[in-house]
Amino acid sequence: EVQLLESGGGLVQPGGSLRLSCAASGFTYGNSAMSWVRQAPGKGLDWVSAISGSGGTTFYADSVKGRFTISRDNSRNTLYLKMNSLRAEDTAVYYCAKESGTVSTPYVDYWGQGTLVTVSS
Amino acid sequence: QSVLTQPPSVSGAPGQRVTISCTGSTSNIGAHYDVQWYQQLPGTAPKLLIYANSNRPSGVPDRFSGSKSGISASLAITGLQAEDEADFYCQSYDSLLSSWVFGGGTKLTVL
Numbered sequence: 001e002v003q004l005l006e007s008g009g010g011l012v013q014p015g016g017s018l019r020l021s022c023a024a025s026g027f028t029y030g031n032s033a034m035s036w037v038r039q040a041p042g043k044g045l046d047w048v049s050a051i052s053g054s055g056g057t058t059f060y061a062d063s064v065k066g067r068f069t070i071s072r073d074n075s076r077n078t079l080y081l082k083m084n085s086l087r088a089e090d091t092a093v094y095y096c097a098k099e100s101g102t103v104s105t106p107y108v109d110y111w112g113q114g115t116l117v118t119v120s121s
Numbered sequence: 122q123s124v125l126t127q128p129p130s131v132s133g134a135p136g137q138r139v140t141i142s143c144t145g146s147t148s149n150i151g152a153h154y155d156v157q158w159y160q161q162l163p164g165t166a167p168k169l170l171i172y173a174n175s176n177r178p179s180g181v182p183d184r185f186s187g188s189k190s191g192i193s194a195s196l197a198i199t200g201l202q203a204e205d206e207a208d209f210y211c212q213s214y215d216s217l218l219s220s221w222v223f224g225g226g227t228k229l230t231v232l
Contacts, residue, residue, distance in 0.1 A: 035221075037221075044123060044210060044223055044224070044225045044226040045159070045167065045210050045212070045223045045226070046223065047220060047221035047222070047223065050221075059219070059220075061220055062218075062220070095166060095167070100172070101155065101157075101172065101173070102155075104154065104214065105154045105155040105173070105213065105214050106214070106221070107155070107157040107169065107172050107212060108157075108159070108167070108169060108212075109169050109172070109178065110169075111166040111167050111168065112166065113165075113166050114166055
């Protein structure tokens with residue numbers, strides 16, 4: 001059974017930093033591209049970042065480019081999202097997501113339960 | 122605004138059929154990128170409902186079906202049940218943005 005367990009969310013001041021983690025199990029982690037998708041309170045889904053199975057290729061939404069860094073440790077089956085220079089508009093539930101599909105049209109076949117990040121003074 | 126446009130809400134009585142549209146452009150759905158649909162029940166994480174336009178993952182009832190034509194896609198739900206009440210999101214890829222794109226979501230109410 002695929003399981004994705006996020007941690008690391010919490011309350012942070014504007015301009016602050018936070019690192020999210022996602023522990024994966026139930027599939028061959030190193031073979032799967034992974035993503036982070038967020039959802040602001042009462043709003044829709046918003047793709048944040050993706051990383052290839054090897055970790056050698058990363059992608060970012062324009063809204064987080066230069067502030068967020070996605071990475072992975074395939075020896076620990078863990079995905080990370082380091083978030084710097086946080087803004088109020090980054091407040092959201094952050095979902096860890098296992099990707100499937102093709103390079104041209106990836107999609108999420110499994111989602112974690114999410115971790116809430118609140119950016120507020 | 123979302124890159125993919127969905128109606129904010131749809132509703133139907135138990136047993137009825139409803140459809141949810143998802144309209145994009147020539148840089149996403151119209152550029153032959155696949156469309157996915159996700160269902161998000163209240164207070165839970167999203168769940169994959171339809172992938173590659175019309176395919177159902179195992180465990181998804183055949184009451185749910187997807188289609189795509191031109192710059193639009195649709196999700197149809199037949200034999201509506203109370204437990205279908207949820208938010209539904211379409212998703213594709215946009216070549217101009219070089220980014221995943223989602224619809225704004227549609228809230229389904231079962232009357």
